[in-house]
Amino acid sequence: MAKVRGAVVVDIEACKGCGLCVVACPHQVLAQNKQVNSRGYHYSFMEHAENCIGCSNCAVVCPDTCITVYRVKSEKTV
Amino acid sequence: MDVKDIIKEENLVYSKPSLLSDKITHYCPGCSHGVVHKLLAEVIEELGIQEKTIGVSPVGCAVFAYNYIEIDWQEAAHGRAPAVATGIARVDPDKVVFTYQGDGDLASIGTAEIMHAANRGENIVVVFINNAIYGMTGGQMAPTTLLGQVTATTPCGRDLERNGYPLKITELIGQLPGAAYVSRQSVHTPAAVRKCRKALRKSFENAMAKKGTSFVEVVSTCSSGWRLSPVEANKWMEENMFPFYPIGDIKDGQKAEAGDFMQQNLKN
Ligand SMILES: Cc1ncc(C[n+]2csc(CCOP(=O)(O)OP(=O)(O)O)c2C)c(N)n1
Numbered sequence: 001m002a003k004v005r006g007a008v009v010v011d012i013e014a015c016k017g018c019g020l021c022v023v024a025c026p027h028q029v030l031a032q033n034k035q036v037n038s039r040g041y042h043y044s045f046m047e048h049a050e051n052c053i054g055c056s057n058c059a060v061v062c063p064d065t066c067i068t069v070y071r072v073k074s075e076k077t078v
Numbered sequence: 079m080d081v082k083d084i085i086k087e088e089n090l091v092y093s094k095p096s097l098l099s100d101k102i103t104h105y106c107p108g109c110s111h112g113v114v115h116k117l118l119a120e121v122i123e124e125l126g127i128q129e130k131t132i133g134v135s136p137v138g139c140a141v142f143a144y145n146y147i148e149i150d151w152q153e154a155a156h157g158r159a160p161a162v163a164t165g166i167a168r169v170d171p172d173k174v175v176f177t178y179q180g181d182g183d184l185a186s187i188g189t190a191e192i193m194h195a196a197n198r199g200e201n202i203v204v205v206f207i208n209n210a211i212y213g214m215t216g217g218q219m220a221p222t223t224l225l226g227q228v229t230a231t232t233p234c235g236r237d238l239e240r241n242g243y244p245l246k247i248t249e250l251i252g253q254l255p256g257a258a259y260v261s262r263q264s265v266h267t268p269a270a271v272r273k274c275r276k277a278l279r280k281s282f283e284n285a286m287a288k289k290g291t292s293f294v295e296v297v298s299t300c301s302s303g304w305r306l307s308p309v310e311a312n313k314w315m316e317e318n319m320f321p322f323y324p325i326g327d328i329k330d331g332q333k334a335e336a337g338d339f340m341q342q343n344l345k346n
């Protein structure tokens with residue numbers, strides 16, 4: 001069965017740690033990092049990368065447009 | 079499948095619009111301004127009108143909008159953006175002109191300018207960010223502040239006797255014959271952002287087709303001014319702003335035909 005897999009790349013320095021992507025994600029992929037970026041913000045990262053389906057919801061709501069989204073259809077379920 | 083195998087150019091489905099500059103905005107975390115900037119960049123790019131679009135930025139937090147979207151901009155005095163946009167659109171009708179204004183700018187000091195621009199049916203787009211306070215100056219009451227809402231200048235909540243009623247300026251603009259499209263949107267969820275994008279696109283198409291004034295209010299958050307986290311601010315907006323400022327189209331058409339409008343006037 002074809003399964004959709006996704007992944008996001010967060011521009012760590014551009015992220016202000018607002019957390020809006022975390023709540024917009026339907027699969028609880030994202031979380032706010034305990035680490036901070038150079039401006040002191042808890043930037044977002046993929047805590048559960050395996051759950052990402054590349055729906056782009058996180059990127060769509062991001063006020064700082066710091067999320068890039070990728071998606072593939074993989075043939076085998078992972 | 080490894081994340082590294084997914085993150086490849088051919089699998090790209092969402093990236094920053096090219097018209098959005100790489101500068102990190104001065105906006106606070108979670109600010110709705112950032113989302114609306116992104117949508118404007120996307121729509122202008124999609125319509126291929128970068129070279130002929132001129133934005134007029136306000137006084138307020140969005141005063142520096144010209145730093146973030148790679149088009150031509152003119153900064154206007156507080157509240158005067160619709161008058162400046164009128165001038166630009168009339169001098170060069172081939173340009174697509176829009177204003178970008180907060181509620182302090184548009185619904186307070188600039189009430190006269192927006193009313194008359196929309197009533198004249200200027201071929202401009204107006205993007206109205208309603209966060210129910212003056213964000214830039216520290217969260218004072220705006221005309222759009224809700225009754226009971228605590229702000230820097232209404233520490234016990236907005237009081238009807240003292241401060242009057244909150245102003246639904248978008249509904250007023252919907253009454254004007256010069257308005258083509260009047261809509262109230264929001265950008266707090268992915269679905270809302272996509273709808274707002276459509277409303278903005280329609281507005282720019284209207285301006286290009288010279289249909290009159292298109293006005294999009296975006297009910298927005300100001301988490302710093304509201305003293306909430308960005309996530310709490312979205313919730314507060316849904317619970318308190320949406321009942322008073324309902325989302326949806328208020329008018330969708332084009333400005334009134336001169337002939338019809340004159341006859342109606344004389345008959346009355
Ligand atoms: C003529 C004039 N009066 C007052 C001010 C002070 N001032 C700066 S921004 C602002 C209001 C901004 O609020 P809003 O338009 O809601 O935008 P926001 O910052 O919330 O995005 C005011 C009153 C000014 N700059 N110029």
